[in-house]
Amino acid sequence: MALQAAGYDTSSIKVLIRTDFPAIYRGMSLPDGAALGAEAFRSQEVLNHVLEEELLHLQQKAAGLAEEFGPKTAAELEKEVNEQRKFRLPKSDLKKRISLLEAANAGQLDGLLCPQCGKGAVSVWFTRRSDNDYWTWFLCDLCDFEMRAQGDRPLHYSPDRERSAIGKRGKVTT
Numbered sequence: 511m512a513l514q515a516a517g518y519d520t521s522s523i524k525v526l527i528r529t530d531f532p533a534i535y536r537g538m539s540l541p542d543g544a545a546l547g548a549e550a551f552r553s554q555e556v557l558n559h560v561l562e563e564e565l566l567h568l569q570q571k572a573a574g575l576a577e578e579f580g581p582k583t584a585a586e587l588e589k590e591v592n593e594q595r596k597f598r599l600p601k602s603d604l605k606k607r608i609s610l611l612e613a614a615n616a617g618q619l620d621g622l623l624c625p626q627c628g629k630g631a632v633s634v635w636f637t638r639r640s641d642n643d644y645w646t647w648f649l650c651d652l653c654d655f656e657m658r659a660q661g662d663r664p665l666h667y668s669p670d671r672e673r674s675a676i677g678k679r680g681k682v683t684t
């Protein structure tokens with residue numbers, strides 16, 4: 511694996527699933543791994559990039575250093591990322607997670623069904639790394655559910671949904 515050759519410890523990726531996504535997305539975070547769409551396999555370079563992103567995200571979470579985003583305060587977020595997950599993701603959860611990607615792709619950015627608490631309280635936020643590299647965040651207002659997907663510019667991306675804009679209410683990190 512190229513990431514190992516580059517010196518990465520890939521042990522934090524315990525689950526790696528290839529599945530069907532809305533075309534715009536390349537990868538989606540899972541509590542203990544990642545799900546990758548066809549776009550991630552376009553070339554070895556793209557695959558390396560996608561896996562590296564997911565790996566760094568998992569390592570950040572493992573270290574309690576997840577990036578700050580969304581409307582929640584840093585303190586709340588820190589509590590969330592430090593929480594240890596004890597249960598594997600059930601199969602049915604994957605479908606609910608992919609439904610979130612599909613909803614975001616259809617322009618529904620608030621009130622999405624939360625895979626964890628079952629309430630319609632998930633909102634969509636974006637962060638941008640470069641012109642063709644975006645993260646889409648899904649955060650539940652009522653529980654600690656959070657999910658992140660990486661890919662091209664989301665169809666319904668808008669600057670006021672960007673983390674840097676949201677960050678006016680809180681702390682901004684890059």
Ligand SMILES: [Zn+2]
Binds near residue numbers: 624
């Ligand atoms: Zn929830």
